[in-house]
Amino acid sequence: MKKLSILFLLVCFSFSVNAQTAEELKKEQAPKKAEIAKLNGEVKALQAKIDALPGWRKGAFGTIGGSLSGFNNWYSRTAPTASAGNIGITVNGFANLIEDDFFWRNSAAINLGWVKLDEKGVSGDEGFDTATDVFTISSLYGKRLNKKWAVSALTEYRTTIIDNFNDPGYLDFGVGMTWTPTNNLVVVMHPGNYNFVFSNGDTVFASSLGAKIVADYTKKYGKLSVKSNLSVFQSYKTSDLSNWTWTNSFGYKIWKGIGLGLEVGLRKNKQEAAYSQGVTLANGDNKLQSYYLLGMSYAF
Numbered sequence: 001m002k003k004l005s006i007l008f009l010l011v012c013f014s015f016s017v018n019a020q021t022a023e024e025l026k027k028e029q030a031p032k033k034a035e036i037a038k039l040n041g042e043v044k045a046l047q048a049k050i051d052a053l054p055g056w057r058k059g060a061f062g063t064i065g066g067s068l069s070g071f072n073n074w075y076s077r078t079a080p081t082a083s084a085g086n087i088g089i090t091v092n093g094f095a096n097l098i099e100d101d102f103f104w105r106n107s108a109a110i111n112l113g114w115v116k117l118d119e120k121g122v123s124g125d126e127g128f129d130t131a132t133d134v135f136t137i138s139s140l141y142g143k144r145l146n147k148k149w150a151v152s153a154l155t156e157y158r159t160t161i162i163d164n165f166n167d168p169g170y171l172d173f174g175v176g177m178t179w180t181p182t183n184n185l186v187v188v189m190h191p192g193n194y195n196f197v198f199s200n201g202d203t204v205f206a207s208s209l210g211a212k213i214v215a216d217y218t219k220k221y222g223k224l225s226v227k228s229n230l231s232v233f234q235s236y237k238t239s240d241l242s243n244w245t246w247t248n249s250f251g252y253k254i255w256k257g258i259g260l261g262l263e264v265g266l267r268k269n270k271q272e273a274a275y276s277q278g279v280t281l282a283n284g285d286n287k288l289q290s291y292y293l294l295g296m297s298y299a300f
Contacts, residue, residue: 052183054100060093061225061251063261065295088113088132088293090263092227092249094218103150105140105186107216109229109247111263112162113293132291133160134265136231136245138214140188142178152178154188154212156231158245168205168272169198170243172233174212188214195233195241197271204274204281210235210242223259225251225299240281243269251297261297266290 066087090111097104113132136158142150152175159169174193180186193212199205213232220226227249235241245267253259267289274284 054098057096057098058094059299060091061249061261061297061299062089062091063249063251063263063293063295063297064089065261065293083118084116085128086113086115086131087128088295090249090261090293101144103140103142103144103180105142106138107229108135108137110135110161111247111265111291111293113291130162132293133162134291135159135161140178140186140214142180148180150178150180152176152188152190154190154193154214156212156214166198167200168203168275171196171198172212176212184217184219186214186216188212188216193233195235199275204284205271206241206281208235208237208241210237223253225249225253240270240284243267243271245269251299253297253299257299259297259299260295262292262294264290264292 067085069085070083072081088111090109092107092109094105094107096106111132111134113130114128115131116128136156138154138156140152140154142152144150154172154174156172157170159166172193172195174190176188176190176192178186178188190212192209194209195207195212197205197207211234213230213234215228215230217228218226228247230244230246232244233242245265247263247265249261249263251259251261268286269289270284270286271281272289273286274281277284
């Protein structure tokens, strides 16, 4: 009995020592955590000062998504033997020169997607078909009047690059004012803008004079990268020649630049709708166009 009592006391003492040791370690850990938090704050403050310095700012991130599937004698399907797949790629990049008295902002965006459904015994569907095909490049120059306002000129070009390159192609050139309330938001307001539209043959596409409005927002929230771009052209000739495109890209970094990405795009363009439907411009059914891509992302 005496031996059991001694053993019990030793076990209790062991637990007590371990508990005290854990408490002591936590006390030692607390000030170190406070120091790390302080250093992180100082690093962020220094990075903010670096970002505010004049010079070039460059960056890019993209998303890759895809899936492949195959069925053989799977009789619950309409097509029991078939293979299917889809692949999508998006890349967003920028190169901005920011100086005290002027800025020059350049950006490019590519979104490509392919789909495939190959049914056994059906000819002509063996390859991948283009699902998404978007290419946009823009260049904005501004001469500062003050910290937030500038006289500016914008060139923006949009087309497809896989199918029917430059048919149609849209080239905007305009002048006006640009508002930069923060380092992350740029709003372009150009009342004098000509929208050149390129196409082959006699089609519904037409060029016109109008107003151009662009709002571009780029920001990093910790591991999350966000880019949103709204581009609007309002024709002075007729609203049938007006168009707008709004794209939103998100990339969440998980490990060494690799993470999850999502891109969503919306567009309205009656010229494209009428051309696709094979009708006159007046009879075009201008429905909302949209696409999305979810997959793996990489930040450069």
